[in-house]
Amino acid sequence: MNKVILLDKRPVGIPALTDFKFTNEELPVLKVGEVLLKTVYVSVDPYLRGRMKDTKSYVPPFQLGQPVQSGIIAEIIDSLNDNFKKGEYVVGSLKWAEYQISNGKGLTKVDPDAASLSAYLGVLGMTGLTAYLGFRNLGLPKAGETVVVSGAAGAVGNVVGQIAKIMGCRVVGLAGSDEKIESLKSRFGYDEAINYKTSANLEDAVKNACPDGVDIYFDNVGGNVSDAVLANIKYKSRIVICGAISLYNDTEPAMAPRVEGRLVVNSATMSGFIISDFAEQFPEGIQQLTTWLKEGKITQCETVVDGFDSIPQAFIDLFDGKNEGKMIVKI
Amino acid sequence: MNKVILLDKRPVGIPALTDFKFTNEELPVLKVGEVLLKTVYVSVDPYLRGRMKDTKSYVPPFQLGQPVQSGIIAEIIDSLNDNFKKGEYVVGSLKWAEYQISNGKGLTKVDPDAASLSAYLGVLGMTGLTAYLGFRNLGLPKAGETVVVSGAAGAVGNVVGQIAKIMGCRVVGLAGSDEKIESLKSRFGYDEAINYKTSANLEDAVKNACPDGVDIYFDNVGGNVSDAVLANIKYKSRIVICGAISLYNDTEPAMAPRVEGRLVVNSATMSGFIISDFAEQFPEGIQQLTTWLKEGKITQCETVVDGFDSIPQAFIDLFDGKNEGKMIVKI
Numbered sequence: 001m002n003k004v005i006l007l008d009k010r011p012v013g014i015p016a017l018t019d020f021k022f023t024n025e026e027l028p029v030l031k032v033g034e035v036l037l038k039t040v041y042v043s044v045d046p047y048l049r050g051r052m053k054d055t056k057s058y059v060p061p062f063q064l065g066q067p068v069q070s071g072i073i074a075e076i077i078d079s080l081n082d083n084f085k086k087g088e089y090v091v092g093s094l095k096w097a098e099y100q101i102s103n104g105k106g107l108t109k110v111d112p113d114a115a116s117l118s119a120y121l122g123v124l125g126m127t128g129l130t131a132y133l134g135f136r137n138l139g140l141p142k143a144g145e146t147v148v149v150s151g152a153a154g155a156v157g158n159v160v161g162q163i164a165k166i167m168g169c170r171v172v173g174l175a176g177s178d179e180k181i182e183s184l185k186s187r188f189g190y191d192e193a194i195n196y197k198t199s200a201n202l203e204d205a206v207k208n209a210c211p212d213g214v215d216i217y218f219d220n221v222g223g224n225v226s227d228a229v230l231a232n233i234k235y236k237s238r239i240v241i242c243g244a245i246s247l248y249n250d251t252e253p254a255m256a257p258r259v260e261g262r263l264v265v266n267s268a269t270m271s272g273f274i275i276s277d278f279a280e281q282f283p284e285g286i287q288q289l290t291t292w293l294k295e296g297k298i299t300q301c302e303t304v305v306d307g308f309d310s311i312p313q314a315f316i317d318l319f320d321g322k323n324e325g326k327m328i329v330k331i
Numbered sequence: 332m333n334k335v336i337l338l339d340k341r342p343v344g345i346p347a348l349t350d351f352k353f354t355n356e357e358l359p360v361l362k363v364g365e366v367l368l369k370t371v372y373v374s375v376d377p378y379l380r381g382r383m384k385d386t387k388s389y390v391p392p393f394q395l396g397q398p399v400q401s402g403i404i405a406e407i408i409d410s411l412n413d414n415f416k417k418g419e420y421v422v423g424s425l426k427w428a429e430y431q432i433s434n435g436k437g438l439t440k441v442d443p444d445a446a447s448l449s450a451y452l453g454v455l456g457m458t459g460l461t462a463y464l465g466f467r468n469l470g471l472p473k474a475g476e477t478v479v480v481s482g483a484a485g486a487v488g489n490v491v492g493q494i495a496k497i498m499g500c501r502v503v504g505l506a507g508s509d510e511k512i513e514s515l516k517s518r519f520g521y522d523e524a525i526n527y528k529t530s531a532n533l534e535d536a537v538k539n540a541c542p543d544g545v546d547i548y549f550d551n552v553g554g555n556v557s558d559a560v561l562a563n564i565k566y567k568s569r570i571v572i573c574g575a576i577s578l579y580n581d582t583e584p585a586m587a588p589r590v591e592g593r594l595v596v597n598s599a600t601m602s603g604f605i606i607s608d609f610a611e612q613f614p615e616g617i618q619q620l621t622t623w624l625k626e627g628k629i630t631q632c633e634t635v636v637d638g639f640d641s642i643p644q645a646f647i648d649l650f651d652g653k654n655e656g657k658m659i660v661k662i
Binding site: 050058219223236242244247253254255256257261263266268269270271273 | 592
């Protein structure tokens, strides 16, 4: 039996378990050039919600009746490909399946002795690269500047805050529970943290936390949280839009106070990005992140859920902020 | 008699003549170091609307009961300052007054033989610098790219389009009358022009004019016009926000479809600016604009209104798009 998870329906609003369908797929016999992979860790990510819509975006949408894909760590359990040996581990964009066959394209070997395997989906994977390259290339941080991170306890936000501290910035995080707020300050070095769910006036709360205004806003969330931060940006501030998890399940286009005027009077810049924009910098980025992790300057933060069958629920739980740091399913 | 125009009331919505008050001010005797100025040309600009509000912005608000100020060309008619001679002309941010005394600070001499005097408020003044430096520094144009300009028949827009053509771009203008549309194409070299007031579906009209999408959007207008352009931006597009004339008279914060998601999926950047951001580049900018004007590569475009008493109405008329190119009052 080889379980596979298909996209059965396009979610409307918050994804439901019934949008996914478990099936069994027999594996064909391995051909020359192919490897047999056993899934070990599965990354669930907010951006996957976008791929479940049938709209043009930077990656093609998932097809109905086809397996969902995401970042996965797999073990090579059989190989007819000279580049991969049985027992090695790889990371790649793979199907939500217990086992699958690959021709090796797009697979990158990872070293289980250099870091925990799951780290290659988090700090040493796309999550870490997104945080580091997005923040550095578009946030253009300078020591002493004030950085606000939304979704600060999420996978990317958690790493951005830590990198901002390494770079000498003052860091304020926005998150959705008192436990997360506490953890941001005590474990991850945030100077201030705000619970956006319980704050009576978020705009004022950001103002109190950033009396001199916001130099860099690294946004993973969008929506009302962003409006409160944007009301506090300062001259020549940089707004880096990494994601907008608060909007992904909207069924109507969300409305907001117009930003044009605010950007003009502050000579501010708002930039969106997708991590592949910086593909050329991936090797350098991984090297830097590995160094920081080894030096103990970055603390890894994961929420690990057990079992293949848990993948859809773990994905759904992202939109309820159930994760702290990177959400990973261990098979 | 020396007429002066004061801000009498803070406008609510569209400014009215009754927001301004004409008064007579006697001039004191000229002291050592001072010059006596006679106003020759007055620039009226949309951004002045912002200074009429009592809110913090990049320039302090006008005070009630005090003269309004804007860019003015004046003749030196008396001088006790060694740096200025009687008969010379200067440009500076000066009061809406027929005559005024200055200590010479902030005044720049202009040469009436090198260009028409009014050009120093337009192509060779802040208007031209705003167009050139904003477009070049934030639009980062490359030959062959598609540029959309809103307020294309306005003072800055008119120049941006011409510069974009010099730089080898394909240029599409948005303006509010068929006469302006015709003029953009026949006089100013725009490849396409769209009347946003009569277009049945502006988003589709922009799409038809830019089948490959928009690389650079230079925005002077904001509001619904921008929403239609933003729906057509492409990967790594640059949105340069110079002004938002459509919003300046709003009494409630205007709402818009959120831009976060659009910026992310296009890896796009939206930058606001004020021209003083680029003050260090003014000399170089003026040199380049002067060269282009002399070479006939830029055509000057002005709407000149006569008489000191016409200043408030000329200002008000900006919001109704009565001007083509730079709106100037000749005294």
